Amino acid sequence: MTTNNLWLDFLKQQNAQIENNIISHFGDIEAETQAVVTDTILCDLTHLGFIAASGEEAQSFLQNQLSNDIKEVTEQRSQLNAYCTAKGRALALFRVFEFQDSYFLHLPLGHIHATMKRLQMFILMSKVTLQDATNQFIAFGLAGPNSTQLAQTIIGDTPELDDHCVTNENLLIGKIRGPEPRYIIAGNYGQVTAAWNQLKSHTTLCGNHAWSYLDIQAGIPQIYAKNAEEFVPQMLNLHSVDGISFQKGCYPGQEVVARMHFLGKLKRRMYLAHADTDQAPQVGDLVFAEDSQPDQGVGRIVQSHLAPGGGFDLQAVLQIASAENGKVHLNTPDGAELDFKDLPYSVALEREDK
Secondary structure, three states, X not given: OOHHHHHHHHHHOOOXXXXXOEEEEOXXXXXXHHHHHHOOEEEEOOOEEEEEEEOOOHHHHHHOOEOOOHHHOEOOEOEEEEEEOOOOOEEEEEEEEEEOOEEEEEEEXXXXXXXXXXXXXXXXXXXXXXXXXXXXXXXXXXXXXXXXHXXXXXXXXXXXXXXXXXXXXXXXXXXXXXXXXXXXXXXXXHHHHHHHHHHHHHOEEEOHHHHHHHHHHHOOOOOOHHHOOOOOHHHHOHHHOOOOOXXXXXXXXXXXXXXXXXXXXXXXXXXXXXXXXXXOOOOOOEEEEOOOOOOOOOEEEEEEEEOOOOOEEEEEEEEHXXXXXXXXXXXXXXXXXXXXXXXXXXXXXXXOOO
């Protein structure tokens, strides 16, 4: 039995409801949806997996492939990254951790195979090994008003800044952007289950949907198979959440990304919005301005989630002019209207140091 199956069985004993090897909830999804904004939650992350990159040239290999400066990733600091096509379109997004002499790329489970397959094409003679580490490296999330205090009880220390980490021999704790303090706790099966057992009586157990909701509120995007190659990283606001380095060397799509930064003006960006609808917006769904033709959307849904008060909160990349000049609707020009909300950060539309 693999470690991941052991983890699923471990959670199943605590009333976890499993669909397609992913924990959807712990018995009451409506209560969990409300708890994500009121309680300290312990959150399953089986919707995400890990690609491990190891070997003496792992750092230089990733440096030549990803949008950010991998040299800044240490056991004390994680980092968001985009993996792009030569045309600068994001194929995948992930957080990179360093732990026990390997780099771990954290991304949607269903997107691991395609991402690994493409990365493997560029290894050539490099001394680096890639493997799907989902069955060896286990992670869960901790978020909410008491999460900092609880995280500190695990290994006696807590990262104070977003993207920072603390580690011991078998466990990593990384602080992640969010409306409330939140942390990813990852490591080997024995240490992770012990940490979960230590925390569960002080928290509300939630399925992976809760983490996705917190990502939406934090303005952290995600790429799935349905929206791969749709967006240049800046359209996803990655330059505003430390997901791009404009000082590092070349990587696939770097010329396009750099040209937009140094010479262009951003025409599309990602917005946070609410839609009062009973039908869940899907990744890749079109959004329309009121005067749009039926087949001419002004943007697409990045991800969405049921909101605690009803309706759905979502992220959408759309034309800035359409967002500023008129009403925007889901799926059709007369569909549910988007009610735009403030992101927790500002988005630069032009290079700010000109």
